[in-house]
Amino acid sequence: MVNNNVYNAVMNADTTTFHSLAPLGVPCMIMRGGTSKGLYFLASDLPSDPGARNALLLEIMGSPDARQIDGLGGATTLTSKVAVVSPAGAGHDVDYLFLQLGVDQATVSEKQNCGNILAGVGPFAVERGLVAASGEQARVRIRMVNTDSFATAVFPLIGGVPDYRGQTMISGVPFPGARVDLDFEDIAGSSTGALLPTGRPVDVIDGIEVTLIDNGMPVVVLAAADLGVSGREAPGTLEDDTVLRERVERLRLEAGRLMNLGDVSHTTVPKMVLVSPPTAGGTVSTRSFIPHRVHAAIGVLAAVSVATATLIPGTPAAALAQTPTTPAEAAPGSPAPIVIEHPTGTFSAIVDADWGAGGLEIRRAGIVRTARKLMDGTAFGR
Numbered sequence: 001m002v003n004n005n006v007y008n009a010v011m012n013a014d015t016t017t018f019h020s021l022a023p024l025g026v027p028c029m030i031m032r033g034g035t036s037k038g039l040y041f042l043a044s045d046l047p048s049d050p051g052a053r054n055a056l057l058l059e060i061m062g063s064p065d066a067r068q069i070d071g072l073g074g075a076t077t078l079t080s081k082v083a084v085v086s087p088a089g090a091g092h093d094v095d096y097l098f099l100q101l102g103v104d105q106a107t108v109s110e111k112q113n114c115g116n117i118l119a120g121v122g123p124f125a126v127e128r129g130l131v132a133a134s135g136e137q138a139r140v141r142i143r144m145v146n147t148d149s150f151a152t153a154v155f156p157l158i159g160g161v162p163d164y165r166g167q168t169m170i171s172g173v174p175f176p177g178a179r180v181d182l183d184f185e186d187i188a189g190s191s192t193g194a195l196l197p198t199g200r201p202v203d204v205i206d207g208i209e210v211t212l213i214d215n216g217m218p219v220v221v222l223a224a225a226d227l228g229v230s231g232r233e234a235p236g237t238l239e240d241d242t243v244l245r246e247r248v249e250r251l252r253l254e255a256g257r258l259m260n261l262g263d264v265s266h267t268t269v270p271k272m273v274l275v276s277p278p279t280a281g282g283t284v285s286t287r288s289f290i291p292h293r294v295h296a297a298i299g300v301l302a303a304v305s306v307a308t309a310t311l312i313p314g315t316p317a318a319a320l321a322q323t324p325t326t327p328a329e330a331a332p333g334s335p336a337p338i339v340i341e342h343p344t345g346t347f348s349a350i351v352d353a354d355w356g357a358g359g360l361e362i363r364r365a366g367i368v369r370t371a372r373k374l375m376d377g378t379a380f381g382r
Helices: 004-013 015-024 050-061 121-127 235-240 242-258 300-309 316-320
Strands: 026-033 036-042 081-087 094-101 137-144 149-158 179-185 203-205 208-214 218-223 271-276 284-289 338-342 345-356 359-379
Touching (some): 026 050, 081 121, 121 149, 203 242, 235 242, 235 284, 242 271, 271 300, 300 338
Parallel strands (some): 218 271
Antiparallel strands (some): 081 094, 137 149, 149 179, 179 359, 208 218, 271 284, 338 345
8 A cells, every 4th residue: 555655755765767657658548347447557567666656556547636637537436446467377367456546545555356347357458469369259367466366257259359349237337338257266265364254154343243254355244224224325325424434434443453454444445335125126235335435336346245145144144135036147057146236226146155064165256247448548647
């Protein structure tokens, strides 16, 4: 993470090297991945020193500034994201490092994955020539550097390049696009070391029952009713409730310690997800704090973690879960999708799991996203 002091130190310590880079510009692609939007770079096009790289990215994004008016950011955490992609070795095709940039703070965090931005990594790798593709479909195996775990992206091609046209709709995106199937491998405990970092399905923090779970994303799952809200409120209503936000943050800070994440006061994980009974035919309804704003939908891997929590008896999510009546695609022979409701629709996740001697064993998790190339060109720092 880069805070304001580090940012200033980088700028002051090596201004000759840094500012010689900025005027040259950096090749950059802007892509929508799922319900997020971000800047995609080849690692070879960025400074090799992480401090200089992060300082340049903050300038390109326009942070710190609540409007990000002097950069390419969209003034929300969901549009202040970066993918750094590089060629890989044996066993997988590319490496993907996700960076979450602050909006009104000069922070750069690599403590989490992003499954939405991941949806654009495979197409970007083909576009940049890192992966040779032919036929009607590409299959790209990606190492998620943040957690040293893997995912495979499958998406359509036309003439050897990604075909972004399609009729797949996902909640939170107003227009259809080409289907991107993401199949995750070995993501349980990817950030905390265990699916249930404390070894318990339920912990009690400040009198509230919570599930601390990490199936690709560290998440704290708790019943909305236990915080005195219905869980059906609009995101803005929850954000405007200062007392609620302060209590959620107190719970998050203690949960971070229990989840082996240390002091999380300056990080974006764990995510806080309030669950309530479904109202639109899904499995469970959610409101997701990320961590201080309330998500207009829910993050990919946060949804996978919540879906997994519905499978564990005794958890707040399992207590509220219902058999979904919402139509959702499932491959023949696959488990039925778990349908997570959120403020702008639903999110279907496949969690292939079984109970073993060590508890719930996750074999794989799969989701469907769409992605689209928005711009390809040169980005400039100051």
